[in-house]
Amino acid sequence: MALESAFANFTRRDWEREDVDGTVRLAVIGVGGFARQRALPGIADGEYCETTVLVTGSPDRSRSVAEAFDIPHVIDYDAFLDGDHAGAYDAVYVATPNAFHGTYATAAADREKHVICEKPLDVSERVAREIVDACEDAGVTLMTAYRLQTEPSVRRTRELVRDGAIGDVVQIHGGFSNPLLENADPDTWRVDPDVAGGGALVDLGVYPLNTTRFVLDSEPVGVYATTHSSGPPFDGVDEHVAFQLEFPSGATASCTASFDAHANSQLQLIGTDGTISIASPFGGVVPHEMVVESGDMCMEYTGPPVDEVLEEFDYFGYCVLTGTDPEPDGVDGLADLRAIEAAYESAETGRQVELE
Structure with a gap:
């Protein structure tokens, strides 16, 4: 691939191959900060989805949210499980705390509703497998909400890797830190191990983990990890984590x-013939900068950010409307949970854990 072609029409939707009519009506389950500030606006501004039902623990307090986005129905969690307004939506977006993903995703599948579920699919691979099985049995689409897989910089990176623009990938460096307590109370569910299923690794480290697997199109065969927590409120979860993935090719990531470091994210791939660097790939709110060195040539892309949340929901809606299997499907979510559980085992035992 010539580098010029990689940067031409940079934000193209290479997954959008046919015209489609209609929209997928969504029940948004869980109206936390991300759902209010990112998901609902992204859905509203997109082409292929619309929100018709809000499911929340506080219907009265969510009326203003519903009015702001012209959402006709607001119900509580029990009402959703009882099937209220089931005819008003075609699919669900599960945005509850992690431990409750399985409950609402499987309930939706039982009603033959499609599912887009926030990462991780659940707090354990075992329960996540139940979600996958329920959706397969119902014949409905299941997508794990890995929005980076629809982000143009990441998609162009995968194309460059596939085409050998930097030779064989040897090393990947990825990091994501965000000071949790700047925007959350110390009793946030994200520091409850039973509800979150882990700490910085589950909430933030999954981004470089999944993105690395995506751009390499390969599964790790070994994981080594260390974790550290300084004390409350992080005494039940990992405050900081470092992990190394080994791939069949010999590449390492x-x-x-970190939950308690200055906000930062970065991704760099080093190959035998060049490098690819993406500045701030995981934060989602800053302009992306991408630099590719290939042999003696160096090219840079700098531009305004694409709303990867909008892209994610349009991709999901497109897949449902066209019967296309999404790339970040349930199996993708299972693979990350397998690696996460291995990383925690490694951190506890002090040894590398092999993955099948």
Whole structure:
């Protein structure tokens, strides 16, 4: 691939191959900060989805949200499980705390509703497998909400890797840190191990983990990890994590994540013939900068950010409307959970854990 072609029409939707009519009506389950500030606006501004039902623990307090986005129905969690307004939506977006993903995703599948579920699919691979099985049995689409897989910089990176623009990938460096307590109370569910299923690794480290697997189109065969927590409120979860993934090709990915470090994210791939660097790939709110060195040539892309949340929901809606299997499907979510559980085992035992 000539580098010029990689940067031409940079934001193209290479997954959008046919014209489609209509929209997928969504029940948004869980109206936390991300759902209000990113998901609902992204859905509203997109082409292929619309929100018709809000499911929340506080219907009265969510009326203003519903009015702002012209959402006709607001119900509580029990009402959703009882099937209220089931005819008003075609699919669900599960944005509850992690431990409750399985409950609402499987309930939706039982009603033959399509599912887009926030990462991780659940707090354990076992429960996540139940979600995958329920959706397969119902014949409905299941997508794990890995929005980076629809982000143009990441998609162009995968194309460059596939075409050998930097030779064979030897090393990957990825990191994501975000000071959790700047925007959350110390009793946030994200520091409850039973509800979150882990700490910085589950919430932040999954981004470099999944993105690395995506751009390499390969599964790790070994994981080594260390974790550290300084004390409350992080005494039940990992405050900081460092982990290394080994791939069949011999490539290694060194990744870090932190709940208590200055906000930062970065991804760099080093190959035998060049490098690819993406500045701030995981934060989602800053302009992306991408630099590719290939042999003696160096090219840079700098531009305004694409709303990867909008892209994610349009991709999901497009897949449902066209019967296309999404790339970040349930199996993709299972693979990350397998690696996450291996990383925690490694951190506890002090040894590398092999993956099948």
